[in-house]
Amino acid sequence: DAKTTQPPSMDCAEGRAANLPCNHSTISGNEYVYWYRQIHSQGPQYIIHGLKNNETNEMASLIITEDRKSSTLILPHATLRDTAVYYCIASSYNTDKLIFGTGTRLQVFP
């Protein structure tokens, strides 16, 4: 699986958009970009994933650059409940396993 790099921490004001970057410069053509988050003392929660097109669901949007070397997770209107560690993972469908990096600790403040 390709290695990903994320900033260790970010802050965001409640109600504003949270933009979480991820670098995956060695991603291969068959690897998806997955985003998960982990709220304290819980199992990770799936957010969104994509291959090369931008994706949007009820939780977030995923913007993947054209060269696929980086991506941005967007939480359009952050709430206090979005405070968590966010993990960006590159993984191929056939490889199965998800290898977690250190993630970004997002703190949403009032």
Added chain:
Amino acid sequence: GAVVSQHPSRVICKSGTSVKIECRSLDFQATTMFWYRQFPKQSLMLMATSNEGSKATYEQGVEKDKFLINHASLTLSTLTVTSAHPEDSSFYICSARDLGGANTEAFFGQGTRLTVV
């Protein structure tokens, strides 16, 4: 989304005893399940990949005789921590992936906090 249930959520055991943790996929068949361990303030570390009907594949540095994994059905995998010691105290998390389904994402259990005293 799909649901993965893990049991128990918390367990305290005495040093030297064994503890079994169950991981169930409730609404899909999980041909593959994964076991992770997480120490405080650290990321999840993959321990092993559990394949239904075959032996688990362990990551480097994980003792297969200490962490016994059984994946006897398409909806259940178990992790047994044998002869537990205080250093085995950790947060254990399972994950399941429906490789036969339309989606490729993995779903995670709520985790099991093991404390060995």
